[in-house]
Amino acid sequence: MKKLFTLVALLAMFMGAKAEELVDAFVDFSTVTEIPRFSWGGSESAFARLSLQDGCLHFHSEEATDPSWDCQFFPIGGVDAEAGVTYTLHYKVKGDHNGNVSMLGFGQTPYGQFAITTDWVEGTVDYECTEANGNILMQCGDWVGDWDIAYLKITHEGKAPTPVQWKELLENGDAEKTWESLGLADVAFDDMENNMKVCFWTKEKGVNEHNPHVAEIIEEANGNHAFICRATLADTEGDPSAWDNQVWLQSPRAWKTGEQFRIMFRYKASEPVVTNTQLHKQKPSDYLHWVGVGDVSFTTEWQEFEQVVTVPSDGNGMWSIAFNLNPNVKTPVDFYIDDISWGEMVLDHGLFIAAGNKEKALDMDFDNAIEFVYDDAMEAMAATVGTAGKEDSWVKELMISTVRGNDRQFKANTLKTKGTILPLINGDEWINYEEASNATITLPGAGVWNVYVDTENGVMAFEQVEGEEVVIEPDEEIVPNPTEFVINAVERDWKPAKEDGTPQDGEEGIGEGQPWDNQFFLIGKRALEVGEEVFVAFDYMATAPATVGTQNSQNAGTYLHWAGLGNIEFTTEWQHFEATVTIPSETAGKQNSWTFNLSNAKAANEYHIKNIIFCNAEKTHSLIDMVTGNEDNFQKKIGANTGAIPASIKEVNINKVTTNAMYNLAGQRVSKEYKGIAVKNGQKFIVK
Secondary structure, rough: OOOOOOOOOOOOOOOOOEEEEEEEEEEHHHOOOOOOOOOOOHHHHOOOOOOEEEEEEEEEEEOOOOOOHOOOEEOOOOOOOOOEEEEEEEEEEOOOEEEEEEEOOOOOOEEEEEOOOOOOEEEEEEEEEEOOOOOOEOOOOOEEEEEEEEEEEEEEEEOOOOOOEEEEOOOOOOOOOOOOOOOOOOHHHHHHHHOOOOOEEEEEOOOOOOOOEEEEEEEOOOOEEEEEEEEOOOOOOOOOOOOEEEEEEEEEEOOOHHHHEEEEEEEOOOOOEEEEEEEEEOOOOOEEEEEEOOOOEEEOOOOEEEEEEEHHHHHHHHEEEEEEHHHHHOOOOOEEEEEEOOOOOOOEEEEEEEEEHHHHHHHOOOOOOEEOOOEEOOOOEEEEEEOOOOOHHHHEEEEEEEEEEOOHHHHHHHEOOOOOOEEEEOOOOOOEEEOOOOOOEEEEEEEEEEEEEEOOEEEEEEEEEEEEEOOOOOOOOOEEEOOOEEEEEEEOOOOOOOOOOHHHHHOOOOOOOOOOOOOOEEEEEOOOOOOEEEEEEEEEEEOEEEEEEEEEEOOEEEEEEOOOOOOOOOOOOOOOEEEEEEOOOHHOOOOOEEEEEOOOOOOEEEEEEEEEEEEEEEOOOOOOOOOOOEEEEEEEEEOOOOEEEEOOOOOOEEEEEEEOEOOOOOOOOEEOOOOEEEOOOEEEEEEE
């Protein structure tokens, strides 16, 4: 048991600097000399419709694409965005008719339609970033005609960032030292102890496809040394892949979600070629994230590359940047890279705490985060947040980090509690913690708090000095909700017959509609915090086998993120699902529900879900009603263009479509000549 101790000196929390409008990106198309594909590019069908005319980005289309998102591009990209921040898009546009173009913002989260009129309009759109992904995406496949954009600008309200200093992490990025001189002559690809010292690996198809090797170092005519990947050649037989040949720039350490690093290098090739890049794990070839540092266009002359990269949520733990050398290459090409630099921010290292109170609009001030000091009596690091005698300073939320000096780095290196926080009273209320990114600790009551961190044993404790009364809810006994929910998913919408009355595709029609035409919603009692862990379990079956996709959502189907609970494979037998899930940053703290898309299989089907558990990871508090089919917790949507209804209603006929179309048990449509077990309008029967 640890001794109780109250710090005599209470440290004040500082208020942040006054916010101002900061410009994140600005593109004036009158100054652009070529179509701005930027790093993330777009579809070829989009670039075939784009040109630069009269100082504007001009779009012209004579026919729509099917689907509409086959024609999409990024008119602005590479913005250093931060999850949770609200950005403003400024624009000036004009079209040949009134209409809308679908626009998606940072993190690929839909935020509405981009309105275009026949008059020049200068306007703005506000949207919240859900991921460190600085892209603006336009989906314009359903626009037939013309429109022009004069400029685009992105801004946000905030304080100017603290100037960043960088320190170099590599010893061998200039290729001037031989591998032998670095003691790496015999380093193996899977030698984890040594390969972090290697900054350049290569893989050549058919030579070392499964065992990349340390890059060769050559001496140029001018005496300079460089890394080379010799004569890489795409597989011209069969179906060549961009990643047939690869090189990796490897960092000396791993990088967490939200962290930033600076990558610099010089590069050229024996002929012009564009490469794609990806983020990989410690062992090169272990894929994590597709963006990397964008596309890199090699030429026959040396160029310089520099980019500050923010690690995305699905890039957590990345160690290397992969270059896919062969997206279009059909002839041998030599790739040269030199003067590689991995930059790490110069920061204060230790243990720091920032605190705030959303209810009082008291923001966390990361620049002035309080540093913990060791307390002998508590045998732990200690800090105090809030000021005694000043109720306006009472705090409710905390972030504890191992670095200070940059807001994003602070958030990316936080500590997360692994249990229910109880105010320290008798010395037994210490709880475990672990490293996490963007982890906010919510206190059980606002006030002045002493916070203790025992780094040796990995535990924390929280002692309230003064503040509002803390009410601790007793742990619940978590039991499954016994209601069996039955969702009679109708067949997806079908295209009508042709104008002459003949069927399309030789059958009753062509399957259209969307996977979300039928849905089931599991809705919790509150919003879930980013980084929070929850436990989900249920039993499930269906009349016919079907794959059901799931998504992170808000209420009944407001989309937030695609990952959800993953795909769930329904069969005709009861199965059990359970998982502990971490809420991703893309939800921006808005998620309270999971959406089940029941129309991946186009046929009508009957889905059964029962014994549902949705609770915190510690299984002490349920997030749904555990007794009955609460209409607030369980809803469903049946048929396209319909709304959510209580899922406890077992039989509903809304816009129900009947058809002669048949499917096999795998959900595949079959012809009239098919023999065996088939499904039609949600019912199984035998075709002889």
